[in-house]
């Protein structure tokens with residue numbers, strides 16, 4: 588029985604209960620991702636190939652001919668952006684990635700303008716929209732919804748790849764890919780990500796980017812992760828269990844300034860108080876979990892400061908001028924890694940390799 592067959596034969600409850608790592612064969616086709624739903628579906632060879640592909644693509648994109656070539660790759664395909672949770676950067680990053688590959692893009696950004704207002708289920712809405720396109724890119728506040736749609740569509744006549752652009756407080760796999768790409772580029776000349784100390788700071792309880800990135804970092808030997816947050820915003824037990832099972836060293840702490848000199852990368856996050864009751868908003872003092880210009884002398888000369896953005900006050904604007912602040916590079920890397928991901932899903936990485944070899948190799 589093929590893997591795809593078993594995916595569709597399972598009930599949603601059975602599928603959901605699987606260990607995340609066991610879902611890998613359902614979301615990938617051999618060595619290529621088919622969907623991008625959870626960070627756990629990516630292995631190290633895939634990460635390395637995606638990063639190398641993104642770098643080749645951005646080199647090809649430097650010329651008019653190169654851009655024309657890229658725009659021919661998926662000119663016969665259509666993508667749908669279903670974003671029912673606030674987003675502008677991730678939305679535009681995916682939008683631009685689709686445009687670079689020549690895809691035609693449509694969008695739903697507000698479920699209140701759709702038949703969901705007439706009582707239609709989210710599942711029926713998305714299934715309807717999927718019939719018009721070849722790729723679905725989804726951001727929703729509902730944990731696991733993108734996965735559920737992948738499971739649901741797998742038993743229909745017309746399954747399409749689904750990219751999770753952020754699901755609830757749980758996962759943001761493509762942000763984790765761009766973060767890995769940024770770390771890899773930042774540490775290129777100093778031995779790569781292996782053995783580096785990565786510190787996560789801020790709202791680790793609801794920051795889905797941190798959860799997804801922590802999963803991907805298990806593929807890099809000897810890394811050590813620090814989770815630095817007030818107790819009420821600490822990282823979930825499930826992520827710590829996953830790290831323990833993978834043999835990754837970690838430390839949970841509330842002492843930011845003390846640990847700062849140890850870090851090779853400091854990954855700042857904002858407080859996600861949109862999940863709080865209105866009465867609790869703004870009550871937490873997070874001034875001890877912020878970076879200002881005065882902290883820069885504590886950071887290693889080869890260290891980097893990252894942020895998934897949007898930021899609030901957790902990184903002072905003066906820090907932007909420091910060459911170790913790489914959050915604006917992350918944004919640009921994000922667009923290219925998304926181009927690489929979509930190209931790979933549709934098997935166009937081979938065409939990119941051939942073009943690179945013929946023109947730039």
Ligand code: NCD
Nearest residue numbers: 677753759796857895896897
């Ligand atoms: C993050 C998100 O939406 O999870 N932003 C992003 O996609 N880059 C982080 C956030 O909202 O704070």
